Amino acid sequence: MTIQHVSTLAVHAGESNHSYHSVTMPVVHSAPFVFHTTAELISVMAQKGGGNNGERVEYGRYGNPTVRTAEKKIAALEGGEDALLLSSGMAAVTTLFLAYLHPGDHLVITNDVYRHSRLFSENFLRQVGVQVTLVAPRVEAIAAALRPTTKMIFSETPTNPFLRVVDLAAVAALGRDHDILTVIDATFATPVNLQALSYGIDLVLHSATKYLAGHNDLLAGAVVGAAKRVQPVRALQGSLGNTLSPGDGYLLLRGLKTLALRVQRQNENGLAVARYLEQHPKITTVFYPGLPSHPDYALAQQQLRGGGGVVSFTVAADLMETAHFVDALQLSAIAPSLGGVESLVSQPALLSYYNLTPVERAEIGVSDNLVRFSAGIEESDDLIADFAQALAKIPD
Helix, strand or coil: CCCCCHHHHHHHCCCCCCHHHCCCCCCCCCCECCCCCHHHHHHHHHHHCCCCCCCCCCEHHHCCHHHHHHHHHHHHHHCCCEEEEECCHHHHHHHHHHHHCCCCCEEEEECCCCHHHHHHHHHHHHHCCCEEEEECCCHHHHHHHCCCCEEEEEEECCCCCCCCCCCHHHHHHHHHHHCCEEEEECCCCHHHHCCHHHHCCCEEEEECCCCCCCCCCCCCEEEEECHHHHHHHHHHHHHHCCCCCHHHHHHHHHHHCCHHHHHHHHHHHHHHHHHHHHCCCCEEEEECCCCCCCCCHHHHHHHCCCCCCEEEEEECCCHHHHHHHHHHCCCCEECCCCCCCCCEEECHHHCCCCCCCHHHHHHCCCCCCEEEEECCCCCHHHHHHHHHHHHCCCCC
């Protein structure tokens, strides 16, 4: 039968074979994988054509049955033909860049993305001869930056930390018209809220550490798309060795089964908190694509099934007053990352951008009073009450 709903796919996709009659996919802890005869070895190698297809492998650096099951589930959730799991979200970003970009090539990357994605582009890629242009996350800006040597367009949607929403159909059209690979990091959206491949995007990335795993207990990254697009990244992973461990593959599978339930609650919590903060006198700006005040609200309504669990906002306070507000929150732990069952909060000026001067932070839009909140699966009334008591401690 054809499964139509993401919640059902999250439970069943990729797990048709019940190994050892187990309901759950076992953890296969093995580095080498045996061949019973030389004839079997030759048959497998001939089917692979000398390459690795992620299925029957001879060594754990090239794949693992537990991890492969998680890859198939993520591919199904995104509507992709294939998926590759790596040891972290940044491993997914960097390995994909290295697989597709070469000296003399040009990358267009939007400026409101995860800081280390931007730093790897600006620093390492430029050092090895790749030209890099940072632009605003708008189609007009992306189109204006294209060159004859442009090989990739890379963006997030929603972006980090200001939750801008990119017009995916328009980006995909640019890629088709100019023979450019289009890549979207959809970590904040998840396959529950968005399937970017359906808009014609070539490859989708996830920091599976976040919503896909959902429990703040592992690191993983995913690359999803047509098999021919994923294969160069898979081949390079075999040389780089940044594979996902079988244990983390099992934990990811466990987390994926509740993805739809968790994201539904996080959508509800994100919207409820955003609405509360927007009307509070001690909050100056709220960045959330589910609010009509967001600059990309209309586009978000078209593309996203939910606004997600991340809410960024600025407080009517200075650096340390904002820090005291963050300290006063009782239900949100101060930590990087997002997408887990526990709510997390961070002040980017004192975490991700601590080593920059206030002027340098201002140049990229990160103010001293910016806060990023990642909703967990708690009750929204409790989260709002916690915000209320913490905001009350900010001096008038």
